[in-house]
Amino acid sequence: MPASRFYDKVLSWHEDSVTPVANPLLAFTLIKRLQSDWRNVVHSLEASENIQVLKDGYEKVEQDLPAFEDLEGAARALMRLQDVYMLNVKGLARGVFQRVTGSAVTDLYNPRRLFSLTADDCFQVGKVAYDMGDYYHAITWLEEAVSLFRGSYGEWNTEDEASLEDALDHLAFAYFQAGNVSRALSLSREFLRYSPDNKRMARNVLKYERLLTEHPKRMVAEAVIQRPNVPHLQTRETYEGLCQTLGSQPTHYQIPTLYCSLETNSSPYLLLQPVRKEVIHLEPYVVLYHDFVSDLEAQKIRELADPWLQRSVVASGEKQLQVDYRISKSAWLKDTVDPMLVTLDHRIAALTGLDVQAPYAEYLQVVNYGIGGHYEPHFDHATSPSSPLYRMKSGNRVATLMIYLSAVEAGGATAFIYANFSMPVVKNAALFWWNLHRSGEGDDDTLHAGCPVLLGDKWVANKWIHEHGQEFRRPCSSRPED
Ligand SMILES: O=C(O)CCC(=O)C(=O)O
Ligand SMILES: [Fe+2]
Known part of the structure; x- marks a missing residue:
């Protein structure tokens, strides 16, 4: 039957x-x-x-x-x-x-x-x-x-x-x-x-x-059938090329200023347990901290966030909207949820030298991308004065630290469109970059994207650090190129 x-x-x-x-x-x-x-x-x-x-x-x-x-x-x-x-x-x-x-x-x-x-x-x-x-x-x-x-x-x-x-x-x-x-x-x-x-x-x-x-x-004369054009994405070709890792990937042999080091940042915390730091790109400055979290920590963060996951939204004008160009689920984790998150904050502060206490940084945002989940090219910092990001009254998002909480089997790289490189998912590593120039102006070269996940279940966590509180840690400058 x-x-x-x-x-x-x-x-x-x-x-x-x-x-x-x-x-x-x-x-x-x-x-x-x-x-x-x-x-x-x-x-x-x-x-x-x-x-x-x-x-x-x-x-x-x-x-x-x-x-x-x-x-x-x-x-x-x-x-x-x-x-x-x-x-x-x-x-x-x-x-x-x-x-x-x-x-x-x-x-x-x-x-x-x-x-x-x-x-x-x-x-x-x-x-x-x-x-x-x-x-x-x-x-x-x-x-x-x-x-x-x-x-x-x-x-x-x-x-x-x-x-x-x-x-x-x-x-x-x-x-x-x-x-x-x-x-x-x-x-x-x-x-x-x-x-x-x-x-x-x-x-x-x-x-x-x-x-x-x-x-x-x-x-x-049979008509050539065109793929429908998605008007909001002028950078589509570059983006897709980078997702297929067809961009010009940095090779450390060619660019000697890109190096690997053990980062201690003169912090007693890091002297005990230095983190391997790899400079990926100089302008914009992007670094990868290897083994930033352990397997257990990554698992714990995923488990803490899991019950709270909801379809992700993006800031659009003053509102938060669900959009096709960001398909994932996400949740915000307050430090009070688990002491491990406080330890994590200390590690971030030690490595970046920045103040990540509220209100100088946002809660940890945990993101889960299913199959085909993606985040098309965007900036993490606000590009309009009416952005909801300013509600915290601690300025714009000066830096991003993004932790890869899982591996993926294929796809899911983080692509930097104008910088023309893509970072494949490295489980437990954290990617750090400055979103703003020292003048406070947004750095357009940080345009980046999360490529669609081809196979696997991708998890990342974002820590967005704001301008205020960092005055002595990252002094400002009036030279726009800084
Ligand atoms: O998932 C990625 O690789 C990038 C995520 C991202 O850019 C974001 O959540 O703002
Ligand atoms: Fe982003």
Whole structure:
């Protein structure tokens, strides 16, 4: 019986998956299974004697299951990964992560186990794009759906929402919208072979034929379908190149001023336990402190924050908003939550020489990025006088110290757009940089981003240090270049 075949399939997905959400393909299918596959199984016509029990059980948990919005988010995350890492959709559907540029194919990650996508999975991703009018992504995913449905024609899965006909129908229309009428025509004709009585499709075929006779050029000159442009991101190419670590990474051999040292900063605290400091970049000044926290501390911080995590917001004018360009969950941890956080503050103060007591620094912000989670290029400091950052009345964010609380399997680097380098996630290390010049003016060269997580679960913690309280620790200067 198909429903039990679905059950067996679900069981096999869960075999040996300790962290099921580390793989974006598995994460998508998990959400899809909870959001629509089970519903399709439960509401299928395959009424057997136990169906009432199954239905009752389903209704009990229904409101806690992921909503369509979650499925949509997961589909968009897959498309984001596809774009930023130039992933090939055919490869993704087979469970492999390959970057394809021209004829060159690079393996970005070799998963231990392949999780392939079904035709219906690809259809759902394509449909999300289609419903947003994004025919560029719709076409790549629906092409894959059509090709997989063709290969398994006649085999019907109870959990599936769509069929070959649905996929052909959507793909044909997507091509038509994108200006490729000849492809729309051939797919519509294929559709009619399976459903010859469909009047709407018959009308479409006539329309496409007419268009092609009237404008025969469209037959040959197939429109090049462009990826939708995201207007707020002028730096997209650089950003994506850096996420793929195609930027000019600093090499210590070429730049002798970049060095590694054991930092004691004349602090008694650090004399006992010096921290290995690596200068990553000079202007802006960015350093990495290795093993800034221990595995246990990192774990503890993640655990303390976990129950408080909420979808991250950003400052927009005077308001705080949820936006597509920052997708993560975050929580603020007050020092009083655990003595370990006080120890951490002392370590930050000792290393940076800055005062991190309230109100001169913000609470620790813990951030968790799921699959495809990201933070597009931004500044940490306020760029407008009405920013909510000034509510603390301790000036702007003079410096950032960001701790990597986890490793990731692939993706998730921190990219400095204008400085043209990216920092891969180094578990337990902390990245420090100045956001402001000594004059107090924002340093535009600190524009940075958290690249989408390709595989894994990325955690970071931010300590934002404000201007006030640092007057004697970082004296100001009127030279803007300082
Ligand atoms: O996650 C990252 O690598 C960067 C995060 C970041 O820039 C921020 O939270 O402000
Ligand atoms: Fe940032």
